[in-house]
Amino acid sequence: MSELNHVPRRPLIAAFLSLCCGPLGQLYAGRGKRSVTLAVVTLVLMIVAAPIALWIPGGHVSFKLLMFAFACWPVFLIVDAFQCARKARQQRLHWYQRWWLYPLVFLAYLGPVSLISELRTVFIAEAFLIPTGSMHPTITPGDRILVNKLGSRDDVIDYGNVVVYYSKGPGSPLYVTRVVALEGDTIEIRDESVFVNGKQISEPYAAFDGELPTYPNMVSMQPVVVPPRHFFALSDSRRRSMDSRMLGPVPIDYFQGVASRIFWSRPRQIDFSVSPENSQIGAIAWERIGMPIR
Known part of the structure; x- marks a missing residue:
């Protein structure tokens, strides 16, 4: 290997x-x-980080330790580079230590980094910031969630799953709600109680805060049969949300993924008496970080 001047x-x-x-x-x-x-x-860490974050067992503590470990990696690279340079002060330069080569290496490195980031977002997991309280108390405004995109739509859309989907087709706003009925099911709402195939379902996650809504189907809804390749989804905050009661059953093709875990949380207090968009950002909610979404 040829060497350059020191x-x-x-x-x-x-x-x-x-x-x-x-x-x-x-x-x-x-x-x-x-x-x-x-x-x-x-x-490699970029590739495996998302699947590990989705499936790591142990709840809050293990997830926080995982986040800390991944956060330490770039710090290690910086400290290691500093130490390597300090030890190399008296060494001769190698052929690759040329100023014009560093931008080329940067671009060559940026290519696979960008590709992995894009493929990870499309096929493995994507992060979302939740701006509204439609899924309160399961997901609160200010939560950042990981959405699992692994698996086929037919396999992962199931009763009770919190899912992300396009509200009116690709390019429209994304909604986060909970699946309560699948294709072929008959769903009915009576005085805010949900009946699937004639039986009332247990909904410990549902919240009924605020005034009783007057919009049609919000409180009571006539029986609806879910069409093939559709699902029926309701928000956990039943009186302050837009879901299948107004939009109808959701086509499976609109499905984007299953909400898996809260990876960051800084709750926003929304003043509904003024506007749903009027909010104040609070302190970091450490107890919510790593919480599985169920």
């Missing part, structure tokens, strides 16, 4: 390069093999 490596520059582009700082410090290894590890 130029001192600056630890702060190495740390900055790793802050901007992962293991680029190690490359700057002359640790080529280490840089490639850490780049591969970073890409």
